[in-house]
Amino acid sequence: MTVTFTFLDWLWVVLFLLLMLGSGILFYRLGKRSESDFFLAGRGLPWWLPASSVYATHTATDTPMWITGVIYKNGMAGIWYTFFCGWAAISAFVSTRIFRRSLAYTQAEWNVVRFTGLGSELLRGWMAGWQFFMNMFVLGWVGIAMGRICEYLFAWPIWIGLIVFSLVCAVYVLAAGYWGVVMADFQQGIIAFLVIIIVSVWGIHTAGGPNGIIEKLEILGELDRMNPFAFTGWWSGDFPIAWFITMMLIAFLGGFGMGTTIDWYVEAQRIQSAKTVRDASYSIWWGTILGLIRNSVWAVAILAFFVLFPNITEPSEYEMGWFRLGFDYLPAGMLGFFFAAILAIHLSTISSHLNLGALYATRDLYQHYVNPQASQKRLVQVGRISTGILLLGSFFYGLIMEDITSWLIFALWIMAAGIWLPNILQVIWWRFNAWGYLSSWIANLGFSWLVVWILPELNVIPNLLDYQQFWILMILGALVYFPVTLLTKSEPMDHLVHYYVMSRPIGWWKPVREEAMRRGLILTNGDTASGAEQASRPLDTYPSI
Amino acid sequence: IGMTIAYAASFLGLILAYRAWHG
Numbered sequence: 001m002t003v004t005f006t007f008l009d010w011l012w013v014v015l016f017l018l019l020m021l022g023s024g025i026l027f028y029r030l031g032k033r034s035e036s037d038f039f040l041a042g043r044g045l046p047w048w049l050p051a052s053s054v055y056a057t058h059t060a061t062d063t064p065m066w067i068t069g070v071i072y073k074n075g076m077a078g079i080w081y082t083f084f085c086g087w088a089a090i091s092a093f094v095s096t097r098i099f100r101r102s103l104a105y106t107q108a109e110w111n112v113v114r115f116t117g118l119g120s121e122l123l124r125g126w127m128a129g130w131q132f133f134m135n136m137f138v139l140g141w142v143g144i145a146m147g148r149i150c151e152y153l154f155a156w157p158i159w160i161g162l163i164v165f166s167l168v169c170a171v172y173v174l175a176a177g178y179w180g181v182v183m184a185d186f187q188q189g190i191i192a193f194l195v196i197i198i199v200s201v202w203g204i205h206t207a208g209g210p211n212g213i214i215e216k217l218e219i220l221g222e223l224d225r226m227n228p229f230a231f232t233g234w235w236s237g238d239f240p241i242a243w244f245i246t247m248m249l250i251a252f253l254g255g256f257g258m259g260t261t262i263d264w265y266v267e268a269q270r271i272q273s274a275k276t277v278r279d280a281s282y283s284i285w286w287g288t289i290l291g292l293i294r295n296s297v298w299a300v301a302i303l304a305f306f307v308l309f310p311n312i313t314e315p316s317e318y319e320m321g322w323f324r325l326g327f328d329y330l331p332a333g334m335l336g337f338f339f340a341a342i343l344a345i346h347l348s349t350i351s352s353h354l355n356l357g358a359l360y361a362t363r364d365l366y367q368h369y370v371n372p373q374a375s376q377k378r379l380v381q382v383g384r385i386s387t388g389i390l391l392l393g394s395f396f397y398g399l400i401m402e403d404i405t406s407w408l409i410f411a412l413w414i415m416a417a418g419i420w421l422p423n424i425l426q427v428i429w430w431r432f433n434a435w436g437y438l439s440s441w442i443a444n445l446g447f448s449w450l451v452v453w454i455l456p457e458l459n460v461i462p463n464l465l466d467y468q469q470f471w472i473l474m475i476l477g478a479l480v481y482f483p484v485t486l487l488t489k490s491e492p493m494d495h496l497v498h499y500y501v502m503s504r505p506i507g508w509w510k511p512v513r514e515e516a517m518r519r520g521l522i523l524t525n526g527d528t529a530s531g532a533e534q535a536s537r538p539l540d541t542y543p544s545i
Numbered sequence: 546i547g548m549t550i551a552y553a554a555s556f557l558g559l560i561l562a563y564r565a566w567h568g
Contacts, residue, residue: 121562129558133551369561393550400547411551 003153003327009336016340017168019187020347024172024180031176035367035379038177039105039359040273045182047282050270053182054287056189056348057266058085059196059294062145063345065319067295071302072318075225077239082295083251085263088288090255092281094506095427099258100271100280101503106131107259107268108364111434113503114426116495116538119434126441128364131265135357136390139166139350140397146346147398152320153327153339162398165343169350170391174384178273181351188344189290195341196294200301203325207304216307225303236465246467250420256507257424262416269356301325354387361386417470418444418477428507430496436485443480447473494538497521501528501536 005013031038041049070078088096104110108131111123143162150161172180207213217223224230232239254260258268267284274280305321312318326338362383367374374382422440425432451472455461464472490496496512499505501521516522521532529535 118563118566121566122559125558125560125562126555127558129555130551132558133554137547137551365558365561369565397547 002155003335005336005339006332008333009339012336012340013343016191016343020184021168021171023183023187024175027176027179027183031179032380034376035362035383037179038380038383039355039363040269041178041182043273044275045273045279045283047274047279047286049182049186050274050280050283051286051290052189053185053348053352054088054267054270054283055290055294056185056192056344057352058263058287058291058349059189059192059345060142060145060349061149061342061346062142064298064322065145067298068302068305068321069315069319071299072306072312072321073315074238075222075230076228076299076303077230079228079295079299080244080247082292083247084254084261085288085291086251087254087260088263088267088284090252091264091267092255092285092288094256095258096267096271096280096284097277098427098503098505099268100274100277102499103272103502105269105272105363106360107265108360109368110258110268111437114499115434115437115491117434117491119438123434123438123441124364125369126438128360131360132357132365132386132390134262134265135353135360136393137397139353139357139390139394140399140401142346142349142353143394143398144401146342149320149323149342152323159399163395165346166350166391166394169347170354170387173351173354174387177380177383178269178355181355182273184351185348188348191341191344192348193290193294195338195344197297199322199326199330199338200297202329203301203322204304206325206329207307210300213300213303213307217303220307220310222306222310225306240465240467243465243467246470250470253424254420257420257427259423260416260420266352266356269352269359298322354390357390358383358386361389417473418447420470421474421478422481427505430500430509430512431485431490433485433488433491435488436481439484440477440481443477444473447476451476492538494536498533498536498538501532504528 030041034042036042067078067082070081072078099110102110102113104113106128108124108127111127112120114120115123143166144158146165147158147161150156151158172184176183204210204213208216214223214226217225230239231237231241231244234241250260258264267287270283270287271280274283302321305318305325309318309321309324312321323342327335330338362379366382366386367379371378419440422432422437426437451461451464451469456463493512493515497516497519500509500512500516513522516532516536517524519536521529521536523529
C-alpha cells in the first residue's frame with residue numbers, strides 16, 4: 001500500500017515538527033547550565049513530567065508492531081508478553097525509592113555507591129560501556145522500524161525514515177539535553193495516548209464494535225482468541241503454563257531489584273530527575289500504568305483487525321495491522337494527524353536514548369575516569385559530542401539491523417536472564433558484594449553463549465524454549481556467584497553503614513542496621529538521625545563523582 | 546562487526562576503570 005497525503009495532511013506534520021523543535025529552543029538556556037541540568041533537569045521535576053516521559057519513551061514505533069504480532073498470532077493470551085513491565089508497580093515503592101535516595105546519576109554509578117573498591121569501579125566501567133552501546137543499538141532498532149513504516153506508507157527508501165526524523169530529534173536533544181527530552185516527551189505522550197485511543201476505537205467501530213467482533217470470531221470458529229488463559233499445556237506449545245509462571249515471576253519479583261529488565265536503565269534517569277522520592281515513585285507507577293492501559297486498548301483493536309483480515313500468514317504483514325487500521329479507515333485530513341502521532345511516538349523514544357547514552361559516556365566514562373576536574377561547561381560539551389557519536393553509530397546499526405536481528409535479541413533478552421537474580425540480591429542482601437556481582441556478569445556472558453548458541457549447535461543439548469533458557473541460566477549463574485560472594489570479603493562495614501543510612505534498603509540488612517543503630521545513626525523508632533548521612537561518610541579519597 | 550563494537554565499548558569502560566584505579 002502507499003498513502004497519498006493532501007496539503008492538510010502535510011500541514012499537520014510540519015506544524016508538529018515545528019512544535020518539537022520549539023521546545024528544544026525554548027529550554028536551550030536551562031539545558032546548558034550544568035551536567036545536572038543537561039541530564040537530569042536539575043533533579044527538580046514534579047512527578048507527572050517524568051511519568052509522561054516513562055510512558056512516551058516506552059511507546060516506540062516498533063511497539064505496536066510487536067504487540068500486534070503477539071496478539072494476532074496468539075489472541076488475547078498474547079497480552080501476557082507485554083506484562084513484564086508489571087515489575088514497575090512493585091519497584092515504584094521499593095527499588096525506585098532506594099535508587100532515588102542513593103543520588104546516583106546512573107545504574108553504573110550506583111555500583112560505587114552500593115559497593116566499594118576495585119570491583120565496584122570495574123562494574124561501573126563495564127556497565128557504562130555496555131549501556132553506551134546498548135542505547136546506540138536500541139536507537140538503530142527503533143530507527144529502522146520508522147524506516148520500514150515510511151517505506152510501507154510512502155514507498156520511500158528505508159534509510160530516509162531511519163535518518164531524517166532522528167536528525168530532527170537530535171536538534172532539540174543537542175540544544176536542551178534532558179530538559180528538551182522531557183518537555184517534548186510530555187507533549188508527545190499526550191498526542192500519542194490520544195491518537196492510540198482514537199485509532200483503536202475507530203478500528204473497533206469499523207469491525208462492528210465489541211459485539212460485532214465476538215460474532216465474527218464465532219463465525220470464524222476462533223472464539224478461543226478471547227480467552228487470555230488459553231494455555232497449551234504445562235510445558236510445551238505456544239503458551240505453556242510454565243512460561244506464564246516465569247513471566248509472572250519476572251513481573252512481580254523484578255520490582256525488588258534494579259536492572260531486572262532493560263527498561264530499568266531508562267527509568268533510572270527519570271527517577272533521579274524527580275524532585276523528591278515520592279515524585280519518583282509516582283512517576284514510575286503512573287508512567288507504567290499508562291503503558292498497560294495502552295496495551296489493553298491495542299489488544300482489542302488487534303482483535304478487530306483480525307476479524308477484518310483473518311487470513312494473513314506473513315508476520316511482517318500482520319505486524320503492520322494497527323497502522324493499517326488507521327491508514328485504511330481514518331477519514332481524509334486525519335491521515336496527517338495520525339502520521340504526526342507516529343512521529344511523536346518515534347521521537348520520544350529516540351530523544352530519551354540519545355540523552356541517556358550520552359549520560360553514561362559523560363558522567364561515568366569521561367568525568368569519573370578521564371577528567372574528574374572537568375568544568376560544567378566542558379561536561380555539557382562532552383554530552384553533546386557523545387550524543388552526536390551515538391546518533392551516527394545508531395545509523396550504522398540501523399542499516400545492518402536486518403542481518404543481526406537474531407544476535408540482537410540474544411543480547412537484549414537472554415543476556416538479562418543470568419543476572420536477573422543478582423540484580424535483586426544487590427538490593428536486598430547486605431552480604432552480596434562487588435566480586436559476586438561482577439562474577440555473575442562474566443559467568444552469564446559465557447553461559448548464555450553456551451546454552452543459546454554453542455551447545456545446541458554441537459548437538460550437546462536441544463534448542464530450548466525461552467523460559468527454559470531463563471531458568472537454566474539463572475541456576476548456572478548462581479553456581480558461580482554464590483561461592484564467589486561467600487569466599488570473598490563482604491563490603492567494609494563503614495561503607496555499608498553509609499549506604500544503609502543514605503538509601504534505607506529493604507530485605508536482609510540486619511547486621512548493617514544494628515551497626516548503624518549502635519552508632520546512633522538510626523534511631524530506635526527506625527528514623528534516620530539528623531545529619532547521619534554526613535556523619536557516616538567513610539574516609540574515602542577516591543573521586544566520589 | 547556489531548558484536549565487536551558492543552564488546553569493545555564494554556571493555557573500554559573496564560580498562561578505563563582499571564587505569565584510573567589507599568582510601
